[in-house]
Amino acid sequence: MSKGITSRKENYSQWYNDIVIKADLAENSGVRGSMVIKPYGYAIWEKIKEQLDKMFKETGHVNAYFPLFIPKSYFTKEASHVDGFAKECAIVTHYRLKTNQNGEIVVDENAKLEEELIVRPTSETIIWSTYKKWIHSYRDLPILINQWANVVRWEMRTRLFLRTSEFLWQEGHTAHATAEEAIAETKQMLNVYAEFAEKWMAMPVIKGSKSESERFAGALDTISIEAMMQDGKALQAGTSHFLGQNFAKAFDVKFTSKEGKEEFVWASSWGVSTRLMGALIMAHSDDKGLVLPPKLAPVKVVIVPIYKNEQQLEIIRKKVSEITDRLKDKNISFKFDDRTTYRPGHKFAEYELKGVPVRLAIGQRDIDNGTIELARRDTLEKKIYDIAGIEVVIENLLNDIQDNIYRKALKFRNENTYKVDTYEEFKDIIKNKGGFVMAHWDGTPETEAKIQEETKATIRNIPFDAPEEDGKCIITGKPSKRRVLFAKAY
Amino acid sequence: MSKGITSRKENYSQWYNDIVIKADLAENSGVRGSMVIKPYGYAIWEKIKEQLDKMFKETGHVNAYFPLFIPKSYFTKEASHVDGFAKECAIVTHYRLKTNQNGEIVVDENAKLEEELIVRPTSETIIWSTYKKWIHSYRDLPILINQWANVVRWEMRTRLFLRTSEFLWQEGHTAHATAEEAIAETKQMLNVYAEFAEKWMAMPVIKGSKSESERFAGALDTISIEAMMQDGKALQAGTSHFLGQNFAKAFDVKFTSKEGKEEFVWASSWGVSTRLMGALIMAHSDDKGLVLPPKLAPVKVVIVPIYKNEQQLEIIRKKVSEITDRLKDKNISFKFDDRTTYRPGHKFAEYELKGVPVRLAIGQRDIDNGTIELARRDTLEKKIYDIAGIEVVIENLLNDIQDNIYRKALKFRNENTYKVDTYEEFKDIIKNKGGFVMAHWDGTPETEAKIQEETKATIRNIPFDAPEEDGKCIITGKPSKRRVLFAKAY
Numbered sequence: 006m007s008k009g010i011t012s013r014k015e016n017y018s019q020w021y022n023d024i025v026i027k028a029d030l031a032e033n034s035g036v037r038g039s040m041v042i043k044p045y046g047y048a049i050w051e052k053i054k055e056q057l058d059k060m061f062k063e064t065g066h067v068n069a070y071f072p073l074f075i076p077k078s079y080f081t082k083e084a085s086h087v088d089g090f091a092k093e094c095a096i097v098t099h100y101r102l103k104t105n106q107n108g109e110i111v112v113d114e115n116a117k118l119e120e121e122l123i124v125r126p127t128s129e130t131i132i133w134s135t136y137k138k139w140i141h142s143y144r145d146l147p148i149l150i151n152q153w154a155n156v157v158r159w160e161m162r163t164r165l166f167l168r169t170s171e172f173l174w175q176e177g178h179t180a181h182a183t184a185e186e187a188i189a190e191t192k193q194m195l196n197v198y199a200e201f202a203e204k205w206m207a208m209p210v211i212k213g214s215k216s217e218s219e220r221f222a223g224a225l226d227t228i229s230i231e232a233m234m235q236d237g238k239a240l241q242a243g244t245s246h247f248l249g250q251n252f253a254k255a256f257d258v259k260f261t262s263k264e265g266k267e268e269f270v271w272a273s274s275w276g277v278s279t280r281l282m283g284a285l286i287m288a289h290s291d292d293k294g295l296v297l298p299p300k301l302a303p304v305k306v307v308i309v310p311i312y313k314n315e316q317q318l319e320i321i322r323k324k325v326s327e328i329t330d331r332l333k334d335k336n337i338s339f340k341f342d343d344r345t346t347y348r349p350g351h352k353f354a355e356y357e358l359k360g361v362p363v364r365l366a367i368g369q370r371d372i373d374n375g376t377i378e379l380a381r382r383d384t385l386e387k388k389i390y391d392i393a394g395i396e397v398v399i400e401n402l403l404n405d406i407q408d409n410i411y412r413k414a415l416k417f418r419n420e421n422t423y424k425v426d427t428y429e430e431f432k433d434i435i436k437n438k439g440g441f442v443m444a445h446w447d448g449t450p451e452t453e454a455k456i457q458e459e460t461k462a463t464i465r466n467i468p469f470d471a472p473e474e475d476g477k478c479i480i481t482g483k484p485s486k487r488r489v490l491f492a493k494a495y
Numbered sequence: 496m497s498k499g500i501t502s503r504k505e506n507y508s509q510w511y512n513d514i515v516i517k518a519d520l521a522e523n524s525g526v527r528g529s530m531v532i533k534p535y536g537y538a539i540w541e542k543i544k545e546q547l548d549k550m551f552k553e554t555g556h557v558n559a560y561f562p563l564f565i566p567k568s569y570f571t572k573e574a575s576h577v578d579g580f581a582k583e584c585a586i587v588t589h590y591r592l593k594t595n596q597n598g599e600i601v602v603d604e605n606a607k608l609e610e611e612l613i614v615r616p617t618s619e620t621i622i623w624s625t626y627k628k629w630i631h632s633y634r635d636l637p638i639l640i641n642q643w644a645n646v647v648r649w650e651m652r653t654r655l656f657l658r659t660s661e662f663l664w665q666e667g668h669t670a671h672a673t674a675e676e677a678i679a680e681t682k683q684m685l686n687v688y689a690e691f692a693e694k695w696m697a698m699p700v701i702k703g704s705k706s707e708s709e710r711f712a713g714a715l716d717t718i719s720i721e722a723m724m725q726d727g728k729a730l731q732a733g734t735s736h737f738l739g740q741n742f743a744k745a746f747d748v749k750f751t752s753k754e755g756k757e758e759f760v761w762a763s764s765w766g767v768s769t770r771l772m773g774a775l776i777m778a779h780s781d782d783k784g785l786v787l788p789p790k791l792a793p794v795k796v797v798i799v800p801i802y803k804n805e806q807q808l809e810i811i812r813k814k815v816s817e818i819t820d821r822l823k824d825k826n827i828s829f830k831f832d833d834r835t836t837y838r839p840g841h842k843f844a845e846y847e848l849k850g851v852p853v854r855l856a857i858g859q860r861d862i863d864n865g866t867i868e869l870a871r872r873d874t875l876e877k878k879i880y881d882i883a884g885i886e887v888v889i890e891n892l893l894n895d896i897q898d899n900i901y902r903k904a905l906k907f908r909n910e911n912t913y914k915v916d917t918y919e920e921f922k923d924i925i926k927n928k929g930g931f932v933m934a935h936w937d938g939t940p941e942t943e944a945k946i947q948e949e950t951k952a953t954i955r956n957i958p959f960d961a962p963e964e965d966g967k968c969i970i971t972g973k974p975s976k977r978r979v980l981f982a983k984a985y
Contacts, residue, residue, distance in 0.1 A: 034561070034562050034624075035566060036564050036565070036566060041560070041561050043559055044558065047558050047559045048558070069531070069532055069533055069534045072524050072529035073529070073661050074526050074529060075526070087592070091591070094591070095589075096588065097614065099588065100585055101583070101586075102613075103581065110581065112588065122585070124563075124614075138522075144836060154645075155563055171562055171563050171564070
C-alpha cells in the first residue's frame, strides 16, 4: 500500500475509489451524480477514443453529430424505448432565468417550453427522426454513422466512471436494407469491441446474447461483451443491438428497394462509454495503484533523475536527452521528471500510483557505469540495463507488459469460472467465492428472476462459444441446450 | 450556378444556406434551434479539432471534462456573468417522466429538482468551483486545461453553424499566480487562433481588444480575431478573455504564494466553436459551392473515371491504383469514385459543390497518352498532365491552392477596408458598400451605441497593430489616439 490506498482484500470498493481519486483520474463534482474527468483520466479516455475511432473508420463508419435535446413526443414513439428510459431522464422545461422582486435569480415562468425537451439518454429517436429525411431509396443505404457525445441517465446511486448521471460515450446508429445486413453489422461491432478490449485494454471478454429481460429497450436482440473484475464480478463492457424495424416503424422510415417495393429500414445501434475506464482500472490495478496496459498509457516511460546537486542533474539531463531522442524515434511517449520540488521516492510512488508501465532511474554512478535502472509496473521488478540499446529493451518490454497483463487477467478469469450443475453449488459459489458460473437455464424470465432475487446473480449473457450439450436447468430441471453465464455484476 | 445554388449577388444569405445544405454539411433538426452536423460537415470539424488540439497541446495544455449541468447557485455567484447568460439558458427542472391517467407521457411533478440545473452556456462557474479544490499553493499553478464540449445558449433566431442553440466548441480555462502570466496566456491563445485561422483556414484575421460593451460577461478584457466575409460583414472567429480575479473571488479560490502570502488566483478563458465552419464557408466559397483550403479538406483529391464499358473501367482502375499508391506514400487523402450509378458530369458537380481541392479525370484515351486531366477547385482551371509524377504536381498544387485562397481573401479584405474621417462617409460606406471601416472613436459607450443604432455597425475590435495617430472621433470630434475597426457583423 502506498499513499493510503485501501487494499483490495480489505475493501474492494474503497480500493477502487482510492485509485480513481489518488491516481488523479476523476472526482465527484458539486453537481449531483456528475463527475469531473481530470486531465490524467481524460488522457486515457483520449487514447481509448482514438483507437476505437480508428477501428470504426476502418470498418466504414463516419462520425456526425445530433442534438442533445430530444422533444418528448419523439421519445414516446417507440413504446418499449420510453418505458426503458422515462424513469431516468433530465427534463428541460424552461429557457430563461430572471431576477425576482427580492433580487433572487429564479426560473422565469413566462419562459416555459410548449413541449418539454429530454436530455438524450441515447439517441435512437432523434437519429431515426432524421434518417426519415435521408432515406428514400436502396441507394441511400447503408448509413453507417457513429457519434461521440455526452448522455444523461438520472441515477440515484452513482460511482465514478461505473455509473454517473452524465457520461461520455460513442453510439453507432446504422440503417440497412435487409435484416441480414443489420445483424451482420451488430455482430461486426461487437467483434470490434471485443478486439479492442482484448488487444488494447488487455482485458479478456466473453461475447454472447443477452437474455430477453436484459435487452436494450427497443431492441430485438442485444449482444454484449462481459469482463471479469478482480472481485469476481462481471462488468458489461460494450453492447450492440439489432433493432429490427422497430425505430423505422416508429418514425415511418421506408425505402424503395431495387425491385421497386416499399419496405421499412433495418437498424443496429452499439455503444461503449467512460464505463470502460472503470473496467480498465478494476481489471488490472493492484494495491499500489493503477496498472495500465502500455497501449493505453498516456505516458509509457517515466525517467527519474537521482542527483545530489545541480551539477549532477545537468550531467544526467544530457545523458537522458540522448535516451529520449531514441525513444522519440521509436514513437514511445515519455516524461522526464526533473522537478526539484519533489524527491525521487515521492516520484516513484506517484508513477506507481498512476500506472506508468516503465520507470527508469538514473544517477551519477549509473552514468559512470553506462547503466540505468528499469522498473516495470506490472510485476514491480527492477533490473539494471546498459544505456546503449535501452530503447530496444523498452520497446520489447512494452509488448511484453501488454501481453503479461492480458495473460494475468485471463488466468484469473479461468481460475474463477465454474461449471455448476446444482443450485446448491451455484448459491455457494456466488455467495462465498464469487466469479463466473456457467450453468443450465430453462430459458424463462421467471427462473432468471428467481435466481436474481435469491442470489443477486444475473445472466450476463448466453456465450456464443458455449458448446451445445444436453443439460437440465439448475432450478426447474427442464431441458437446456447450452450453459449460460451467471455472475453478480456492476 | 449548379444544383440550384442561389448566387451570392442574388441573395447572399440564401447562397450560404444553399451551400450548407447542398454540400451536405448540416441541416436543421426537429429540435428548436439545434442542428444536425452531417458526416461531411463533421469531417471538416474533425480536421479543425485535430489541428487546434495539437496546437493547444504544443502550448502546454491538457484536456479534461466537466459536468454539462451547472447548479443555479453556482451560476449566480459572479454577478455580471449571470446577467450575461441568464436570458438564454436551458433549465432542467425535473428528472422523471410518467404515464398519466389518460395514458399520456408527462413530466412527473414528484420528481422536481430542489435546485434547478442550467445546461452550460460556458463553464467558468463549474470549473472555478472545481479549481477551488485543486488549488492551494503556488505549486499547483498554473493550471492549463481545455475542454471539448457541447454548450447551449437559447437563441430565438438561429442560422446553421453561425448561431444555434446548441453548438460544439472548445473552452480553455487557465489559472495563474500572477496577472502578467494570465494576460500572457490570454494573448498567446489569441495568437494560436490567429495562426490557425490564417495558416489552416486560409482566412486573414484582425487581432484586437473588444470595447467594454462587447466584453465577455465576467472578463476584465476580451480580445478577438475578426474576419471579413464575402458580403463585407465581419465574423468574430475566436475570443480570449483575461478574467482577472473575478471568478477566483466569486468561488473563493486562493493560493499561498512562494512568499507565504494568500492571494486570489488569476484567470483566462478562450474559445472557438462550430461557428468557424460558418466562417470557413463564407470566406472562400463561390457560386458553384464550397471552396475548402486543402489543409482542412477531408478528401484532398477525387478521381473520376471516364469509361464506356466495364472493360475500360477495369483498365482505368488498375492505372488509378498506381496513382493512389503514390498519393498514399505522400499521405494525401483521396477518393476514387467508381460508382456506376452516376455519370461523370454528376460527379464533377458534386465535388465542386463539396469543395474537393483537386479533381482528376481519367479515360481510355488518357491512359493511351499517359496523361490525366486535373481541375483545381479554387480557380476551376483544368489542365492536362503526364501521369508520371502527377503526385508531385498535386503535392505542390495543394500548397499553391492553400496560398491562393488566403491571398484572395486578403486581397478582398484590403479592397473592402476603408479609412474614414467623417460620419457622412462612414454611413455611406456601411450602407452602400459594406466592408471594414477604420475610424476614430472617442472611447465612450454612448458614441458606440449611437453609431450602432444609426448604422447597425459595431466596433469589432481595437486592432493591436493600428498605428498611433492623432485624430478626432467621427461623432463627437473628441480626440482619439488610434482608429478602431467598425463593421456590420454576424
